[in-house]
Amino acid sequence: MRNMAINIEKISNDVRAALSPVKAADLKTEIDRRFLFEAKRLVSANDLPPYYSVYFLLVKLLGFQNLGQWEKVAWSIPVEFGGEVFVVEHRKFGLCIAGRNLENALHIRDRINAAAKVAEPYLDFLADEAANSSKLNVVNRSAALFERHMYFVNLYRQKISEADARKDEVNRSQIGDHAWLTTFPSRELYEQSNWLGVAAIETFFSWTEHVFVLLGILQAKMKNGKDVRKIANDTWYNKYKMVFDCSSDAEADALLTELTLVRRQIRNFDAHGSFGKARAAFDFHSEVGAVPLIMPHDKTNDEFKFGNGIEFVTSEALDLIERAAAHIWADVRSPAQIYIQESGLPLILSYAVDGTYEDAMKSETRMDAFCEVLSRRFDDAANMDF
Secondary structure (H helix, E strand, O other): OOOOOOOHHHHHHHHHHHHOOOEEOOOOOOOOHHHHHHOEEEEEHHHOOOHHHHHHHHHHHOOOOOOOOEOOEEEEEEEEEOOEEEEEEEEOOEEEEEEOOHHHHHHHHHHHHHHHHHOHHHHHHHHHHHHOOOOOEEOOOHHHHHHHHHHHHHHHHHHHHHHHHOOOOOEEEEEEOOEEEEEOHHHHHHHHHHHHHHHHHHHHHHHHHHHHHHHHHHOOOOOOHHHHHHHHOOOHHHHHHHHOOOOOOHHHHHHHHHHHHHHHHHHHHHHOOOOOOOOOOEEEEEOOEEEEEEOOOOOOOOOOEEOOOOOOOHHHHHHHHHHHHHHHOOHHHHHHHHHHHHHOOOEEHHHHHOOHHHHHOOOHHHHHHHHHHHHHHHHHHHHOOO
């Protein structure tokens, strides 16, 4: 974590100097309400820092006035430059500087960009404060990650079907006066299906690394950003044990044993340059031919062992993964599928703290109703229907 001992007063003065001569519009001067509706968008979001950085810089750090929300406007900050009033607004189509004079608006743009660079230590400070609180949303990418997994599963199945359909096919072509080349199309297709199967397994573990964190939040096992960061950086095995009580869930315990084997034999093999964590890179010369050798992963042990390092049947591994995916949403976790997989809503840590998620997780009916209300709120916010 960064050292967040900062001098906010000094940063505020430096930011104000970088922003000058742009200043807050004189609060004693009544702003023409017609101007707020008629002001033209002169500078767009593409030429400005992120909307939240601008808001924190102008309102939270420097104390500029926010005129508040109205239809299709989340917030509006009046600023003054060259004796003329402009508004820095977050509208439905993004952040903008609106007013009547393009040249002056461009000067304001340049000053805001300069001030945002000076304000970076303050913005980092706010980010660190937020990360240790429960006033955070955790992004939910579960549906997209599972869709990617199923994409490779379906491609694997298609390739296997094609290979099975052509398993008796033999192609012979003459390559010389007395030479023929014989090929078996199914061999290449089976090899390609295996590539797709390994990809499907990889994407399954990627999905579960993500979904276990989200499930942990719904189960109120993480309540602030620090908790989420710790679990997100933990091992897949520990994430699994956090979600499932293997002492009382026999199926979860059995699945863990098998999935751990798949992870070690397949995923770790593929992820370590096809030598695997066991570094199965050698064949021992012997009177019975080449015998595979495994170098143990424990670097303190330099003995060699016999073994091929990777033995798996892709179809069986994918059948196991299918059972595991179904069990994730079984029993008391079934309401979580509605929230995580179907609604796509982010996980809101403050709801893990105040018992909102605990209540919604009591039944699928409660979760359906909760998701409907929350989705409507998010839609209204996205459309700025205030």
